[in-house]
Amino acid sequence: MSNSLIIILLISPLVGFLINGLFGKWLKGNEKLSGTIGALAVLVSLICSIIAFVNVQGSEKPFNEVLYSWIAGESFTFNIGFHVDALTTVMLLVITGVGFLIHVYSIGYMHGDAGYTRYFAYLNLFVFAMLILVLGNNYLMMFVGWEGVGLCSYLLIGFWYEKQSATDAGKKAFIVNRIGDFGFLLGMFTLFAVFNSLDFSTIFSGAEAKSDEIVFGVNGIMLATLLLFVGAVGKSAQLPLYVWLPDAMEGPTPVSALIHAATMVTAGVYMIARSAVLYNIAETGVVVAWIGVLTALFAAIIALKQNDIKRILAYSTVSQLGYMFVGVGVGAYASGIFHLVTHAFFKGLMFLTAGSVMHAMANELDIRKMGGLRNKLPITHATFLVGALAIAGAPFLSGFWSKDEILHSAWGVTWGSGKAIYIIGLITAFLTAFYMFRLIFVTFYGKSRVEPEVASHLHESPAVMWIPLAILAIPSALIGLLLGVGGHNSWFHHFTEKVAGFKGGHGEALGSPIPFMVISSVIGIAGITFAWTRYKNRVPSAEPTNALQKLVANKFYIDELYNTFIVQPIKNASHFLLWKLFDTGIIDGIVNGVAALIRVIGGTLRRLQTGLVQVYIVSMVLGIVLFLAYYLFFA
């Protein structure tokens, strides 16, 4: 592996962004060209990623090279440099692989959109930022990518900016992420205080020696890991900062698939896996795992009563991200990352199929207005079914292997509450299977409830859209078999075992995985069956029938709670204290006061300026006489 390979990998999407961004005006008439440039840019990165992936196998040490020093001080240096190990290449393959397919899909999906070139520019910029995030060899570079993907997320959520709800959702995502990013920033400061460096190599090799370092009165590494986790909570939409992700569905559907399912939202999981050494020492994984499992359960419950196809998938994403945090939290880093990979495929697939449904249904999102679509959209139906079976944990599909590994590791974790996490995880698995198949049965089965006008031009998507679906369906189904057989002795675990800290986790799988697999399968199939009995021929009722249903259907009123107790007080404080009192009162008061004072003084002095030359002369003569008198008699 060489620097130039990594540079080509990294720069290619940037070039795509520049072409589509700067010359969009001339490309506008030629959608095919614009989309092809965008997709090709990512294809180049994909090829480089595959080369890097092949190269990284068998190499004992991570590739770690500094390109140049970015910020140099007397006692510290921040570099632009690359760190490539097994974890990086896995992320690279997910980003560029899923990313490429989604670019291809977008060529068809965005057809005829006024912002076609802008869309591909943003999408390429996103891939570039995400690559920086995973390629950096220090936390500062990771942070640059972290902010970059946040920006692109904002731009793409608000892509249809003439829609009020889209711009609002973009702002919400940006502001909520800001809270998390603030935590990330403080975490970096803490790390710097402990290690006087932000380089991965320095930090990971020196962590053991500094494990008792006290910063701000508490254990430095513990504080840093918790603060970094705050960043992950924001970026990866965990409790209590998950609220932006369901709203982010306002963006174009391929964006939801790429950014808000497959890649960006998993950045938090990647960050924790990357910092595995620190989390092993600090033993803060218990916090991560509990937040993760509670989020998984909470989001799955909300998903039960949603009727918007994309929102169900969004809550499902939040829930699955929770699983990943359980994985990395209990120290089964490889399992967490494995679930990240499988999830990227099957959730990306499901979002794209949802996009295909929307494409056919003239952007209808309400599943109650669908029904019986499997005859009209056979490919969409088949691919969605694969994705749903995978996420529900149907035996031998990808989600089955990865989810099971996580739950197995949670059961065997060395600290106390692992069993409770396992139970909650299992309940969530049941709910996942249930809500996913509720979605399928209501959308694709039963009688058609499609409005006649829409039904008349119901059609399967064009090839440029369904081929990516078909390609994505293959890994969604099989990647678990390829990489995950053997649980903790699987190929994936061997591949990632050399990543710093992966071996030192607390989650050691105990005993045979087979009983766990059987339990998971039974739970998954039970969920599917239960959904079949309830939604085989039934449409979700428009009105919730009891208080509990109402609570769930309204997402536990979390948005309203945040609005009442956080957003409105801050708005009011800004309005009355900062704006009315401080800005107009004090700041403007000072400025206007100075001006008024000058005006009063000027108004008084103005009277001296009579325009009569002789008055001036009198004052001059008087002045001279006074000076003379002073010098003659007093000096």
Add this chain to the structure above:
Amino acid sequence: MSLEYYLILSALLFTIGVIGVLIRRNAIIIFMCIELMLNAANLAFVAISRSLGQVEGQLFVFFVMAVAAAEVAIGLAIIVSVFKHRETINVDEVNSLKG
């Protein structure tokens, strides 16, 4: 004759000039009073120069005369122009820069 007489005469002339400038309203009279002040200064120059036996004071008088001559030319031109414009040379009525 001693220096004092010259200086007293010079001071008197100067004071008359100052008072004239201050109290008269006719621009030409004011102008003449300014000339009076200049010549009072000239007188003082010449007297002191002679008393000290130095020639520089007398030299300065020539400069003052030259400047005064130039000043008269410009000053009278201004007064003529003001009169053309306002039909008055009463300085109380000429108190704004605006035409």
